[in-house]
Amino acid sequence: MKRRQFLKGVLYGTGGTMVALGGFGTFTKLAPQAVAAAKEEAKTVFSTCEMCTSRCTVAVKVKNDKVVKVEGNPHDGATAGTICARGNAGPSLLYDPQRIKKPMIRTGDRGSGKFKEVSWDEAYAHIADKVKTIQKDYGAETIAFASRVNPQDQFFRLIARAIGSPNTFSHEATCPMSRTTALEGTFGNPYIGADYGNAKYIITMGRNFFEGIHVPMVKGVMKAVANGAKLVVLDPRFSVTAAKGEWIPIKGATDLAFVMALANVMIKENLYDKEFLDQYTEGFDQWVEAVKDTTPEWAEKETGIPKDKIVEIARGFAAARPNALIEYGWRTPWTPNDYQLRRAIMIVNMMIGNWEVPGGYYQKKGAGVLAAFPDQSGYAKPTGGGFGPQPAAPKPAKGRIDGAGVKGTPGQLIPPVDGAVGQITESILTGKPYPVKGWFVHRFNPVISMPESDRLIEALKKLDLLVVCDVYMTDAAYFADVVLPECTYLERYEPIIDQSGLVPKLQLRQPAVPLVYADTKPGWQIYKELGEKIGIGDFFSFKDMEEFLTRQLQPAGLTLDQLKEKGFWSPAGMKPFFMRGNDPKAPAPPTNAPNGKIAIFSHEIEEAVKGEGIPKYKQYPQPEEGKFRFVQGKVAVHTNAGTHNVPVLNELMPQNSLWINTQSAAKLGVKDGDDIIISSGQYEHKGKAKVTEGIRPDTVFAYHGFGRISPELKRAYNKGINDNKLIKNEIGESGNVVTSTTFVTVRKA
Amino acid sequence: MAKQYVMVIQASKCIGCQACTVACKFQNEVPEGQYRTKSPAVGPTGTYPNVKLYFEKEACQMCKNAPCVAVCPTKASYHNEDGVVLVDSNKCVGCKYCMTACPYDARFINEETGAADKCSFCYEHRVSQGEKPACVSTCVGGALSFGDLNDPNSDVKKLLDKYKAEVRKPEFGTHPNVYYIYEGVK
Ligand code: SF4
Numbered sequence A: 001m002k003r004r005q006f007l008k009g010v011l012y013g014t015g016g017t018m019v020a021l022g023g024f025g026t027f028t029k030l031a032p033q034a035v036a037a038a039k040e041e042a043k044t045v046f047s048t049c050e051m052c053t054s055r056c057t058v059a060v061k062v063k064n065d066k067v068v069k070v071e072g073n074p075h076d077g078a079t080a081g082t083i084c085a086r087g088n089a090g091p092s093l094l095y096d097p098q099r100i101k102k103p104m105i106r107t108g109d110r111g112s113g114k115f116k117e118v119s120w121d122e123a124y125a126h127i128a129d130k131v132k133t134i135q136k137d138y139g140a141e142t143i144a145f146a147s148r149v150n151p152q153d154q155f156f157r158l159i160a161r162a163i164g165s166p167n168t169f170s171h172e173a174t175c176p177m178s179r180t181t182a183l184e185g186t187f188g189n190p191y192i193g194a195d196y197g198n199a200k201y202i203i204t205m206g207r208n209f210f211e212g213i214h215v216p217m218v219k220g221v222m223k224a225v226a227n228g229a230k231l232v233v234l235d236p237r238f239s240v241t242a243a244k245g246e247w248i249p250i251k252g253a254t255d256l257a258f259v260m261a262l263a264n265v266m267i268k269e270n271l272y273d274k275e276f277l278d279q280y281t282e283g284f285d286q287w288v289e290a291v292k293d294t295t296p297e298w299a300e301k302e303t304g305i306p307k308d309k310i311v312e313i314a315r316g317f318a319a320a321r322p323n324a325l326i327e328y329g330w331r332t333p334w335t336p337n338d339y340q341l342r343r344a345i346m347i348v349n350m351m352i353g354n355w356e357v358p359g360g361y362y363q364k365k366g367a368g369v370l371a372a373f374p375d376q377s378g379y380a381k382p383t384g385g386g387f388g389p390q391p392a393a394p395k396p397a398k399g400r401i402d403g404a405g406v407k408g409t410p411g412q413l414i415p416p417v418d419g420a421v422g423q424i425t426e427s428i429l430t431g432k433p434y435p436v437k438g439w440f441v442h443r444f445n446p447v448i449s450m451p452e453s454d455r456l457i458e459a460l461k462k463l464d465l466l467v468v469c470d471v472y473m474t475d476a477a478y479f480a481d482v483v484l485p486e487c488t489y490l491e492r493y494e495p496i497i498d499q500s501g502l503v504p505k506l507q508l509r510q511p512a513v514p515l516v517y518a519d520t521k522p523g524w525q526i527y528k529e530l531g532e533k534i535g536i537g538d539f540f541s542f543k544d545m546e547e548f549l550t551r552q553l554q555p556a557g558l559t560l561d562q563l564k565e566k567g568f569w570s571p572a573g574m575k576p577f578f579m580r581g582n583d584p585k586a587p588a589p590p591t592n593a594p595n596g597k598i599a600i601f602s603h604e605i606e607e608a609v610k611g612e613g614i615p616k617y618k619q620y621p622q623p624e625e626g627k628f629r630f631v632q633g634k635v636a637v638h639t640n641a642g643t644h645n646v647p648v649l650n651e652l653m654p655q656n657s658l659w660i661n662t663q664s665a666a667k668l669g670v671k672d673g674d675d676i677i678i679s680s681g682q683y684e685h686k687g688k689a690k691v692t693e694g695i696r697p698d699t700v701f702a703y704h705g706f707g708r709i710s711p712e713l714k715r716a717y718n719k720g721i722n723d724n725k726l727i728k729n730e731i732g733e734s735g736n737v738v739t740s741t742t743f744v745t746v747r748k749a
Numbered sequence B: 001m002a003k004q005y006v007m008v009i010q011a012s013k014c015i016g017c018q019a020c021t022v023a024c025k026f027q028n029e030v031p032e033g034q035y036r037t038k039s040p041a042v043g044p045t046g047t048y049p050n051v052k053l054y055f056e057k058e059a060c061q062m063c064k065n066a067p068c069v070a071v072c073p074t075k076a077s078y079h080n081e082d083g084v085v086l087v088d089s090n091k092c093v094g095c096k097y098c099m100t101a102c103p104y105d106a107r108f109i110n111e112e113t114g115a116a117d118k119c120s121f122c123y124e125h126r127v128s129q130g131e132k133p134a135c136v137s138t139c140v141g142g143a144l145s146f147g148d149l150n151d152p153n154s155d156v157k158k159l160l161d162k163y164k165a166e167v168r169k170p171e172f173g174t175h176p177n178v179y180y181i182y183e184g185v186k
């Protein structure tokens, strides 16, 4: 062992060459585990992962100020101390020499990739100048802000609030936002969790637990399956999740027909919990009416699933009640009315009374929720805000570009905290309802994450100001005026992360090591300093994150040191709390539910769009012969548009291919591995074919996030298929993007 | 009493997430492009829509009767006191005899050390310190178990008592210490 380590020391010790050579980052001289080992024993820093947005707890192993390994947090029962491949790859991101290391200002045309490195002061001054000009010429509301949801949003969005722009967006319209709309419409709030581990029957429609990995949820589903639960997977593609259950290759965009047929069977055969519905819900009669004709025979024609199979699933699901669930979905925006599918799913769930019982759905139990339950309220007190006193924000001169949240209009369906992010492209290009002139982007990559990449890039080129803050020169950053290098999650504090489930859970993200690249900064600091430059510094009324966190924790009776101990806090001795755990008749109101009842008929949704208060089926076109429905999904080793350039993960999966059914491929003369051209009519993309039995003959599939456009992502650049190049930028009924109604043709290249 | 360390892999619980693959790389500083373990897919097999797929973690099978140990001219490959097959990189001359002898393709020449390399059951840095191997500790699907087969209370003993397990390529007479349980996948 000695010689090997000695050899490494020599290799790593020979100056700067290894950094250039070492693609991994991990094993370059920046993190020589062998060298570090000689000096110091590993210490453990407990924190929160950010290789995706699931925020698993982690134990970061540090030797001599270098992260040598990231492991799961052994104190956390939710993950059982495990983390996924991406979480394990943290050091590879941290030490990647391709990270951006200095602020940059564009010097050439947009898309030319010409930038100069500048000081932070210059970068801030440049942005502040442009912001003021736009404010003066067009109004602050013409500056949009979009981020991938993250705990630092409160600093990023504060810039918008303080200058008077209402146009703040998250990435959620491209992911679970239609579910949010459905949950808000049904339960009054979106903080609804599922207790997979105790379920005896799980139906998932497209939600691919085992590739779109959220570690605690994988653990839950796997526990259920290992205990003999039935897992039914409806998906046009044979996913890993499908491989662990019964695969039902449903015809795309018809899921709602299946769900309504389940309801039809359950009502006809009296397989539902009438007492539950009477006590806890309202509007069931309208649902009975809505599904009276959605018979299995009808649904067979729509979905391609044999009617007997539908009846069998309905019976099996109902027989397991209430410890059964139909998964409400995660990356959900398949069709324009996707939110109605999510609504219907939750209604059928409520038909078996799987609310606030093991193996069912539940209100997430933050301290605020527990307050209403005398025997639970002692376990936790709510956290507070981290800011000191703040000045009053100016009232935005105009409403949001997407009309989100405006009562009595379709915009009411769009959660204003998220917004219809696709509208930014449209407003830039069409000037409607008014133009967008500036765009701040934080840790979000719209060029790959939002539909119709070419049209989006066209829009970016028209902006007066594009500011992108990230860790890489992402595809969006490549078109920016100013690029701000954030440090990674392993180098920064963030506000408290509330991950409460059946018990309250507060998590910490804290630096494990000092900055690897001295001129990068944490997001909170970037926006605080930028705010000061713009003249809105008073809003950022905190000194540093230690102060911010301490203020947050104090009302909860906790200290920062306490959080650092294990990286998270949950009340000692508290058992998972189901409101109906002991008594099926106990009060179990969802937070903010209108009248305290679960809304099967939703007056809110009816108010937004007349006639939509109860889900109804919309038939979307099916691909004609020769065309394919194009669907996409996640892969276990990558996150959205985020990790494809991370050395270790890129090495595991550098590119994707287009899945096509064997028979369909044969008709086209396409063989496995062939170069192909995929065409949506409007756009074309080159790629490789993966010929497989694991997909419907009328559907093609690609993993998301490949085919990168920024040449600065040297490993991921131009590798594979960028799905969003082919997908049209359509804005769905709840502001969602629409991922699964694009049809394509395929031909040999 | 000497231990008999074994790894048990339950294919039905492996989701092919490669957390094990990455954890192993960091634990053991395996160079870019090289792996001590990977969990590739087997399948899909069958015809649409009746298809099957599972994953099978690949690594050194820790043979009790190890051809690599037998052929090593310098005794760099050896069994330690707990029956784990290890490589002493000080003694390894990089002759690759072991690579040819291994029926499981488990070995490679580490580009940085020049010595033969392979799964070590994380013996030195973890198992001898009372920890589980890195891959086992991070297994998201819960497919991997590790322990002493001589310990009647170990997970591995219980699993092997309960399920029918297989070793790979038994016809080579290598008697691996890595067991595969295929119940529910084949
Ligand atoms: S699922 Fe993986 S990447 Fe996401 S937070 Fe958990 S460990 Fe990190």
Ligand code: SF4
Pocket (backbone or CB within 6 Å): B023, B024, B025, B027, B028, B036, B037, B059, B118, B119, B120, B121, B122, B133, B134, B135, B136
């Ligand atoms: S036991 Fe250790 S060396 Fe072997 S595959 Fe697992 S992590 Fe790698």
Ligand code: SF4
Pocket (backbone or CB within 6 Å): B013, B014, B015, B016, B017, B018, B019, B020, B021, B039, B055, B057, B135, B138, B139, B140, B141, B142, B143, B144
């Ligand atoms: S970590 Fe576990 S579940 Fe994931 S690929 Fe490895 S063995 Fe399979």
